[in-house]
Amino acid sequence: MKKLFTPLSIRNIEIKNRVVMSPMCMFIAGDAKVNDFHIMHYASRALAQVGLIVIEATSISPEGRISDNDLGIWDDSFIAGLKILNEKMHTYGAKTCIQLGHAGRKALNSMPSVAPSAIAFNETSKIPHELSIDEVKEIIKKFIASAKRAIDAGFDCLELHAAHGYLINQFLSPLTNKRTDEYGGSIENRVSFLKEIILGIREFYDGVLFVRISATDYDENGMHTSDYIKIFNDEEIKSNIDLIDVSTGGILEIKPPNIFEGYQVQFSEEIKNNTNIPTGAVGLLGDYNFASNVLEKNQADLIFLGRPLLTDPHWVMNAAKQMGEKIEMPKVYERGYL
Numbered sequence: 001m002k003k004l005f006t007p008l009s010i011r012n013i014e015i016k017n018r019v020v021m022s023p024m025c026m027f028i029a030g031d032a033k034v035n036d037f038h039i040m041h042y043a044s045r046a047l048a049q050v051g052l053i054v055i056e057a058t059s060i061s062p063e064g065r066i067s068d069n070d071l072g073i074w075d076d077s078f079i080a081g082l083k084i085l086n087e088k089m090h091t092y093g094a095k096t097c098i099q100l101g102h103a104g105r106k107a108l109n110s111m112p113s114v115a116p117s118a119i120a121f122n123e124t125s126k127i128p129h130e131l132s133i134d135e136v137k138e139i140i141k142k143f144i145a146s147a148k149r150a151i152d153a154g155f156d157c158l159e160l161h162a163a164h165g166y167l168i169n170q171f172l173s174p175l176t177n178k179r180t181d182e183y184g185g186s187i188e189n190r191v192s193f194l195k196e197i198i199l200g201i202r203e204f205y206d207g208v209l210f211v212r213i214s215a216t217d218y219d220e221n222g223m224h225t226s227d228y229i230k231i232f233n234d235e236e237i238k239s240n241i242d243l244i245d246v247s248t249g250g251i252l253e254i255k256p257p258n259i260f261e262g263y264q265v266q267f268s269e270e271i272k273n274n275t276n277i278p279t280g281a282v283g284l285l286g287d288y289n290f291a292s293n294v295l296e297k298n299q300a301d302l303i304f305l306g307r308p309l310l311t312d313p314h315w316v317m318n319a320a321k322q323m324g325e326k327i328e329m330p331k332v333y334e335r336g337y338l
């Protein structure tokens with residue numbers, strides 16, 4: 001059987017196949033809470049046999065939302081809705097994950113924005129308030145408290161959003177972090193924001209923890225894949241992370257110089273080979289055979305699909321049918337795939 005359809009065991013969970021729904025903000029949570037749309041949207045992908053569903057970037061504090069319509073998890077009132085969402089996805093055998101995020105200077109919501117340094121993202125965005133050390137520590141605590149809530153809500157996995165130029169990425173990148181205190185300067189200092197979040201979560205959590213990164217800033221003076229290889233070879237980080245979800249870009253308002261099918265897979269492969277940590281590949285992987293080959297060539301352990309699962313929700317079942325593989329189907333759909 002093609003690897004695409006084989007299970008993957010990580011720590012205490014088994015994901016039934018290698019297809020992951022990549023986190024995608026739906027910008028439809030007016031009060032930051034789960035509503036009928038979220039339940040229908042995510043549970044239908046579970047019914048369609050996606051192995052792991054990563055819920056969209058969910059903000060750990062109100063000012064951290066990208067828009068005013070993002071999901072939130074900054075107090076206990078959010079747990080009940082997320083719990084129902086989990087139950088619905090679990091009904092169909094998917095494993096579930098939530099992406100915990102904070103937009104930092106890229107927040108487009110109605111509140112003032114914050115960042116490691118007071119540098120705006122572009123001409124139209126707000127100039128962020130530069131966080132004091134106490135405020136940095138408060139945000140770290142909020143990430144950790146949000147992780148606790150996510151566990152209480154029944155997620156099988158947590159993903160920290162350290163990619164796409166959002167707050168954790170802003171601490172990591174020298175382009176956005178000009179601090180002269182313990183959270184800025186050397187790469188060790190710049191990574192301490194992420195590291196303290198990881199270690200704080202590990203004080204009470206021994207489940208699956210992913211980190212999504214942007215393996216390159218596409219700028220000579222920014223973060224490079226070699227920097228991430230160094231970061232993830234730090235024993236304290238390495239031993240506490242189960243998978244690196246490898247994306248790119250977003251810290252600056254520039255496009256990758258070259259976009260082609262699977263253009264980010266090379267970064268997944270390089271990081272996987274140089275850290276020995278499992279990776280997820282993402283970006284233009286919608287072609288069934290192409291995605292399958294990424295796994296066969298050992299360039300990644302999981303395939304994250306974003307847009308392909310919006311337009312082809314039954315991607316897993318359709319891929320299996322086209323590739324002549326027999327996978328477990330929901331009984332109600334079996335006749336469509338005979």
Ligand SMILES: Cc1cc2nc3c(=O)[nH]c(=O)nc-3n(C[C@H](O)[C@H](O)[C@H](O)COP(=O)(O)O)c2cc1C
Nearest residue numbers: 022023024025056057282283284285305306307308
């Ligand atoms: C509508 C939409 C919303 C997205 N929201 C998020 C998000 O919340 N968190 C994140 O890390 N990436 C987000 N992304 C990026 C996707 O997870 C994915 O990395 C990207 O779309 C490339 O994969 P694809 O070619 O399979 O779509 C979003 C993408 C789309 C299209």
